[in-house]
Amino acid sequence: MAIDKRVATAAEALAGVKDGAVVMVSGFAGAGFPNALLEALRDSGPTGLTLVANSATHPLSLTHTLIEAGMVTKVIASAARGRGQELSSFEQQWRDGKIELECVPQGNFSERIRAGGAGIPAFYTPVGYGTELGEDKEIREFKGRPCVLEDAITGDLALIRGDVGDRFGNIKFRYAQMNFGVAMATACTTTVAEVREAVDGAIPPVEVQLPSVYVNHVVAVGGEV
Amino acid sequence: MAIDKRVATAAEALAGVKDGAVVMVSGFAGAGFPNALLEALRDSGPTGLTLVANSATHPLSLTHTLIEAGMVTKVIASAARGRGQELSSFEQQWRDGKIELECVPQGNFSERIRAGGAGIPAFYTPVGYGTELGEDKEIREFKGRPCVLEDAITGDLALIRGDVGDRFGNIKFRYAQMNFGVAMATACTTTVAEVREAVDGAIPPVEVQLPSVYVNHVVAVGGEV
Amino acid sequence: MSALNRSQMAWRAAQDLPDGSVVNLGLGMPVWVSNYLPVDRDIFFQSENGILGVGPQADEDSQDRNIVDAGSRRVTLREGASVVDSVNSFAMIRGGHINVTILGAFEVASNGDLANWDARVPSKGPLVGGAMDLAVGAKATWILMQFNTKDGAPRLLKTCTLPLTAPHCVKRIYTDIAVVDVTPDGFVAREILATVGTDELRSRTGTAIAIAPDCQALNAPEISL
C-alpha cells in the first residue's frame, strides 16, 4: 500500500498516549516548539508523564501547560528555572515534591538522546565530572581525564516541529528549528511531527534532514515560515 | 583577515605530513574517495602511517598505492580482503607481518570516529560481543544485553572528497559521497578536502553538510559530477 | 518441483516482507529480493552507505557514481528517498530502526548464532563490513542461503564452526529446500520442498530440526536465474 503518514489533526495523531509515557518535546531558544501537538496532548489528558525537554519553563513553549495541568511527574531537562520573580508552576510542583527533576547538561542531554536512538546504551564523557550533576555517577579516567558514565535516554513518544513534511514522513526544518527534533525522533518508539506544510510529493532526497524511518505521523498545522 | 582555506594544489595542502601520522581516508562503495589527495600523499612519501579507511583494498580507491609504496604500518578498517585470487599488496604485507590490521565492524568504525570528533572517549555497544572482533574487550551488560567497550579513534589528518567547497571550508557532498567524510573531518587535527569545485562565494547555510570549522584546506581537483 | 534456484529463493523471502517496512539487503543473493516484491508492498530499502530508499539499478545512461549501494552497484533513488552519512546510517541500523535485514550466511546455529563474515580463506584479509551491525541492530535478521554447502555439508548446526557474526540473532532462514524458523527450542521447519521428505531434511541438517505442525510445501513460481 502507498505510504501516507499524514493525519488530519494533532488529536488524531496523539490518540492513545498512555499514562506514564515518556514524552520528548523538541524546541530550544524559541525555535522548534511543537505547540499544536502540546495543546492536543494536554487536551487528551494522560497523566504521570515523564517529559524530556531542554527547558521545562521556556515561555514560548507550551510544555508548561502539561505541567500546569498536573499531567507530569518527572522532568529531564537542562533548564528548569522560571523567568519571573514568582515561582513557575514547574518550580512550585518541584518544590512540593510532586515533580521529580533530572537536571542534565545540555550536551549530555542531546548526546544521551542520540545514544538512545543509535543503539548505544552508555558512554563516557568528561562533562559533569566534579560537579553536582555528576554525583553518584560512575567515574573512569581516559588519557588522564576523569569522565562520568552516562546512559542513553529513550522515550515512548517524540513531539517535534518541522517546516515541511511529506507523505513518507520525511521532514525538513527551517534553520535552528532543527535543534533536538532529529535526535528525539530517533530515540522514541513513536514520533509525531507537526509541520507548517505537508506536501503531496516527496521532499528532494538531499533536502531531507530527518529521514522518514523515524517519523510515524505528520500533521500540518500552518504557522509562520 | 578574510578567511580563505582554498589552496591551489593537493601537494601544497599536504606539505609536511609527518612520518607515523594517523591518516583517515573517506570513501565507500565507489563514492567519496579522495584520490587526488592520496596521489599527492604518496608522492610526498611519509612512512610509518596508520591508515583509517573503511576498506584497505577497494579497487576504486588509491589507498592501496600508499600500501604498495610501503608507507603504511597499520590499518584500521572494516574490509581488508583483495578481490582477486592473488593476494593484494595489503594481504601480502599483512601476512608478512609488515602491516598490523585492526578489523572493526563498520558501525563500530564509524561510531568510534564520530566519538573521536565529539569528545566521547569511549562507549558501549552490543556489536562485536561474542565474536572474535570483540575478544579482549571489556564486557558489560545493559538491560540484560552484553556489550563491549569501544574507544574513540582520532587522527592527525583526514583526507576526504566532497562535491563543492567554499573559501570558508564549508563542504557539500553529492548523495552517498558523504559516507565517512563528515565523521573523519571531525576526528582529525587537520582535514583536507578535495572537491570537484571550489566556489568564490559561500555555500548557502542550509546546504552545508560539513561545517567550515572542521576543514583546514580545500583543493579543487575537478572530476565528474 | 526441484530445489529453488537463487532467484526463486529471493522471491520466496520477498513474499514475507511486511508492507511499509524498512529493509536492508546484504550483498549477493539478498539484494535480488527487491526484484520480487509483491505489488501490494511499499518498502524502503536501506543501504549501509547511507541511502534510505534504494531503487532499481540505474540504466547505463542515468548512472551517477555517487548514487550507489553498499555493494558499489549504481542504483537509483525511489520517491521519498533520503541520504545520510555513514555515522547516521549505522545509527539507523544499530538503533533498531531497520525492520528486517536479509543476509547471506555460511552457518547458522540452532540458538540463532550466525557465522557469515569470515570463511577463513588462508592469507586473505578479513572483511566484516556492516554484517555485525546489521545482525545485532535490525529488529529481525533473516538468512538467505543454500541449505547445504557445495560439498553437501550442513549449514544448520548445533554450534557454528566458523567465526561468529553475532550470537542469538537469526529469526528465520530461507533456503533452496526449506524455510526454517529459529525458535527458543531450536530449528523448526515451516516449509519444505515437496520432493524433499522430512527424513531427507533431517539428514541434511547438522542438528535437531522440528517440523512445524502446520508445515507447508515450499513453492515458488518459475523464475530463470
Place this chain on the structure above:
Amino acid sequence: MSALNRSQMAWRAAQDLPDGSVVNLGLGMPVWVSNYLPVDRDIFFQSENGILGVGPQADEDSQDRNIVDAGSRRVTLREGASVVDSVNSFAMIRGGHINVTILGAFEVASNGDLANWDARVPSKGPLVGGAMDLAVGAKATWILMQFNTKDGAPRLLKTCTLPLTAPHCVKRIYTDIAVVDVTPDGFVAREILATVGTDELRSRTGTAIAIAPDCQALNAPEISL
C-alpha cells in the same frame, strides 16, 4: 580612568580573540563581545542551538523566528554560516572544535574551577544549559565578570563556594578592574586599572594573586553602555 563599564569589559575581551577563530559567547554580557571586534579579525561565532556563524541581531523587518541564538535573540547569519542540530552542535563544542568560549561567572578558583550555573536561589529551579559542555569542551574558557559581587565580596577565590560548572577549566578572566590569568601557580594579574593599586587588587581578591612582571594598565576606549 574609572572601572570599566560592561561594554568596555566586552570590548577588552574582544581585542584578544584570535583572527580566524571559532568562538562561543555565553548569555548576558559575553554576547556583547561580538560588537567590539577589531576590524582585522574574521571570526565565526557559534551558538549552542546549532548556528555556526551568528551575525548581528536582526532588524525588526528581517527577523526570522528560526534564526535565533541560544539566548532566543533573533539574529542573522554571516557569510559562510551553517546550521546543524543540537547533537552536532554539542559534538562541535565537546569535541574541542571551539577555540574560545567567553562565559559569565559567579566565582572562579585559583586552580581554574568555575562556578557559573547555579547561584542557589531558594525554590528556583536549576538552569545549567550548555555551560558545563562549553567549559569542558572549548579549547580555552575565558570569563567575563565583575571583579567583585554587588556587595563587594570577592569572586576570585581559593575554592568556589557555589556549585561547580567544571573543574580546572578557566584560563583567563576579564573584569572591570583587571585582566587575570589562571596559571598552574594560581591567579596572575596581567592588566590592572591605573586607579586601582596592587594593594587594592589584592584586598578585593579572595586568595593570593600574583602581579605579572610585565603587568600593564587596563585600558578601554569610552563606550557608553
